[in-house]
Amino acid sequence: MMNTNSSADQFTFGMIGLGTMGRNLLLNMADHGFAVAGYDKDPEKSVLLEKEGADNVVKGFTDIKSFVNSLQHPRSIMMLVPAGPIVDSVIAELTPLLDKEDIVIDGGNSHFTDTTRRDKEMADKGFHFFGMGISGGEEGARKGPSMMPGGDEDAYQFVEPILTAVAAHVNGDPCVTYIGPGAAGHFVKMVHNGIEYAIMQLLAETYEVMRKGLKMDNEAMHAVFKSWNEGRLQSFLLEVTTDIFAYKEPGSSTLLLDGIKDEAKSKGTGKWTSQVAMDLVTPIPAIDSAVSMRDLSKYKAMRVEAASLYADEQAGLSVDKAAFLAQLEQAFFFSMITTYAQGMHLLASASTQFAYNLNLADISRIWRGGCIIRSAFLETMLSAWEKNPELKHLLLAPAVQETIKETQPGVRAVVTTAIAAGIAVPTYATCLSYFDAFRSASMPSNLIQAQRDYFGAHTFERIGQEGVFHADWQGEASVQP
The missing domain is CATH 1.10.1040.10 (N-(1-d-carboxylethyl)-l-norvaline Dehydrogenase; domain 2)
Structure with missing residues (x-):
């Protein structure tokens, strides 16, 4: 049955944003034996989380401070909120409540340039951060998504057992792996x-x-x-x-x-x-x-x-x-x-x-x-x-x-x-x-280069001859039919 005790250091993983994706991914984690907590400003979403996770250790919160305090150290918290300014506002609300070495994961579809910026800002403050693309929709989140984490590799290694457990598996291989530094995960998800x-x-x-x-x-x-x-x-x-x-x-x-x-x-x-x-x-x-x-x-x-x-x-x-x-x-x-x-x-x-x-x-x-x-x-x-x-x-x-x-x-x-x-x-x-x-070994792009040089003196390169050239296309050397 659900553990309704909200004492400190009880939950292994926390989720901010209990919409369809966030709630289902958290329930997926609970199904695999992890004690999880979720936070959302909407009380109905917290209630729904607890109702659907009643057979596991699941707790919903509407107070962010209580939510953060309920997590084991170092804390592992994922955000699944709409990309853009909302992510920054959640981070701003969250960071004063964190301790050094806590881990924050952006699991939404953030633009990779925003993730690059946030990665540096969080590292400068002493927090671990990484962006992770998640694909599979509602069913994938609940039964096993494909996940593309990139950024702080140490932070990924810490939560890897959870992500490996909840990911889809094909021929025994989990559909999650460390993608690369910085915003690599979100870039791959974008493509x-x-x-x-x-x-x-x-x-x-x-x-x-x-x-x-x-x-x-x-x-x-x-x-x-x-x-x-x-x-x-x-x-x-x-x-x-x-x-x-x-x-x-x-x-x-x-x-x-x-x-x-x-x-x-x-x-x-x-x-x-x-x-x-x-x-x-x-x-x-x-x-x-x-x-x-x-x-x-x-x-x-x-x-x-x-x-x-x-x-x-x-x-x-x-x-x-x-x-x-x-x-x-x-x-x-x-x-x-x-x-x-x-x-x-x-x-x-x-x-x-x-x-x-x-x-x-x-x-x-x-x-x-x-x-x-x-x-x-x-x-x-x-x-x-x-x-x-x-x-x-x-x-x-x-x-x-x-x-x-x-x-x-x-x-x-x-x-x-x-x-x-x-x-x-x-x-x-x-x-x-x-x-x-x-498959064309010779594209007609030589004509484009000639046109650019003709009207804008942008120069061109010759076949089999080093250097950059410019022609006087309307000069005496031009040949008119």
């Missing part, structure tokens, strides 16, 4: 979310092709998604999509999906991924496209007006449905792999730029279970970096090359057919174009 954006957009575009192009009904689409999820495309996001295409609210004869507005929300992590990728000069067009499409979805009124101005009868695709669905499966696999490859390339760039010393094999390993982007393909990714830790890009891995070559015809067929029919497939198209540019 994880960017990949998530792109795969979700690919599934939405797949839905669009099936619905508008192949004129498939919901039942038929559910069958296809279910079949795919039983094969090489198996993934959490495909599983979720399959379930959505079978869900009807009690008493309803139609899918809930058909009653949901086509205006997608976001919390910013996809945008952050695109922004930092541009700063690091590392292209991730699949994620960029997904962010842009979410943004475009919000302009519903303008889209409705444009639809009336540019009305186009959707006659459907003139294709063999079974054959085209096989190509669509290839296209999705090709594009999913390309999305992973872009995200991992960004992690490699960040590892060098920010001295994170990221282990891409370990990151692939902990993403295999618990997290939103888990998929069967992550086993191939793990194997690729285990075989070659210096692998520069996932598309250069031998095992991946075989799959890309096999699925390439499918993505070409889907993109060209959909575009010809006026069906938007921007993320599919950008994955294919990225691949075609990536």
